[in-house]
Amino acid sequence: SPERYVPGKRAGGPVTIGLWEDAAVSGPADQQATGTAHLDTGNAALTVMTRRFAESVGLVGADGLPFMVSPDAVEYITAGGIVAGATTRQVVVPSVTFVIGGVEVTSRVAIAEEAGLGVREHRWDLLVCMGDIRELEKGGAQFRPCAD
16 A cells, blocks of 8 residues: 655644753843753652753852842742652742743743752753643643653
C-alpha cells in the first residue's frame, strides 16, 4: 500500500515542550542569558532561579537583593524542598521575563542560593513551577513531560 501523507508542522502551530528545555531570560537593562530550565510538575509555589544565573542577567546584585526594589520592600519566602523539614529563605524578584519554546512568560521568581541539582544529575538554572507551566500552555506550548 502507498505511504500515507503526513502533513508537516504548520508555521505558527503549537510547540511541544518537555521536562528539560532551554530558557532565555531578560534582565532589567536588556541583559540576555540562556540557561537550562527544568519544568517541575511537583512545584506548586514559585518558579526558582539560581542566584548565579540571576546575577548574570542583572536581576540581583552581589548582595543577592533585586535591583530596582528598595531593601525595605524586598519580599522573601520560606521554601521547602526534597528533604523533610528543611527550608530555605529566598528573595523574590517581582517581575522576571523568560522564554521557553518561543513562548514568553513574566512571573514572580524566587532566587535560590545554590545551583539546582535535578533528577538524573542535570543542573538547572530555572526551576519552572506549575503555574508558569500553565502560562506556557496558555501561550501555545504543549507540555508533554514524558515525550522523548
